[in-house]
Amino acid sequence: METIAIVGGGIAGLALAACLDPERFEVTVYEKRPELPAVGSALGMWPNAQRALARVGVLDEARSVSPVIGSGSVRSPDGEPWVTVDAGEMFGVSRIDLLRLLHAAVPATVRRTTSHLREVPADGGLVVGADGVHSVVRRQVWGARTDARLTPYLALRGTLPSPVSRDEVGEYWGRGDLFGMTAARGGSFWYASYRSGLGPYGIEVATTLEQARQRYATHAPAIRRALAAATPESCLVQRLWTVPHLRSYVRGRNVLIGDAAHAMMPTLGRGACESLVDAVTLAGLLNTLPESQALREYDRQRRLRTRALSLASSALGRIALAEGGQPLRDRLLNLARRRQARAAVVSGSGG
Template identity: 55%
Template structure:
């Protein structure tokens, strides 16, 4: 049987998931990844139910649940730590990015070829070329043009995982004036993240410098936030500019297709980027396994473009609210009012 050649550019979440979902008896798959080995440092990702179903199709949901943590509840908080709005997280599973990548890597068949190193020129003559190479995708640039180039936001993301689990009274997202800070359990550790406007970058952000700037910015936040930042170190932290992609009307054209951040990179405010990358990959793999190429890519466009573009927009809008500066007092008053109404509604339903 003649094997169809599939070149996957990018061996992150989307690329590995697709390699693990494609039928090894039908496809000759090669994954190109510039990173020589899987990362050792990374923050916790929340797996929503649809992403968990994708993990189940890859055969690794049980392992993700056993090595991750259940996300139950938190709160939107003021900088001092006072809760403004309770948030329930039933049904969500948290897993570190390095652990998720290791499990996805284990789901890739041995028949898949691996090529390490940066791809500056795309391989030619593939039956299908897949751009799973992130927000600065060369596949998107080469086939969708310069107008599709990634765009830096004004915001820096600084994050990490430290030892020790946080108190339930401290878990949640702290909203300040033009800045946010989040705390959540991550197995036996604490996942934390901060985002704010910064002139650092946009590329090659020095982690130590970013941490020092973050400690200064959050010096008047709650003791829990200050304690986390005092423990954070360059070895267990990451710092980078947040980039996004412009809207795209289609993710597939000809025999080229985009997945994950290459197609719809969004701000992290909804926590959906990794989830949607998984769903992209599993859906595309299933379609390619069952349908001819043209029909499969047309179905992928129908299933994924509108949903992910709406999430990209919603995430951007949420980021604008969370990182509000001049409108911060009105924003906080609205959040508190929503919280009070939610409590009254819950109280009436109990009685």
């Protein structure tokens, strides 16, 4: 039996543990958190992530507990839709539900250890860093120059028991801030992001929630209602971090997956999706190829792809959270709205 130590029992780590061949590998998952989080966010599952969930064997269960996203709009701060996008069969799964399903999919042969590791396991086997943006594995093996980079932005997220109206779903782009709302199982999910000097650690949710209420006080009524109904117990707050570009996700018998490899701005909604794809890709290669060949092929398949998405998410973040360039952005989006409206008229008339 070959040994694999997976450091991190989040989305990437659990998906990998669920897909590795138990007849070939002796797997240990190290996770510092002994239980599932009490508050979670909604994660949009793009087609590539849905295929990954099918590989894990939990796609049907994930669909059954998740509302279909349908369509959503990029909106002005007062709620006027600029551009409407049809999301097709994309659905939004709660992070808590997804972790629960992945946890149940992990074979009983996988050993689980609740431990906050400060050193990379040194038993001579393959080590997989699935330990997030502040990865211990990345820092120790790739060096301190790969430490996570703090952005100036804060993310505040929450759930509400009340549903969101179809004509309020989407993202509202203001001057230096954005706010989003979507359907969630049993209610709705909302998120806000803007520049903030709070933190980066130990940020009080109640303080941040009050700050957000003041910041969005002149925005759309739907935003004000959501923030007024939010409670600290139903919210999460954190500063946003990213990971610098790595020349390889593999070093010796160490490999990075998920946010440990490519934590990115959340503006494209691809972080969890790409973590799932990382995991099933690596597992499939390790199950079928010699280790060194599998690691080289994983790096070839995933590094440039995730690098491109990271750059795109940063670019979209600069647009969505524009301050000085906000007037120009809004004029361009208004132009796009008029063109979309004209296209809809032509399509409807059969022209």
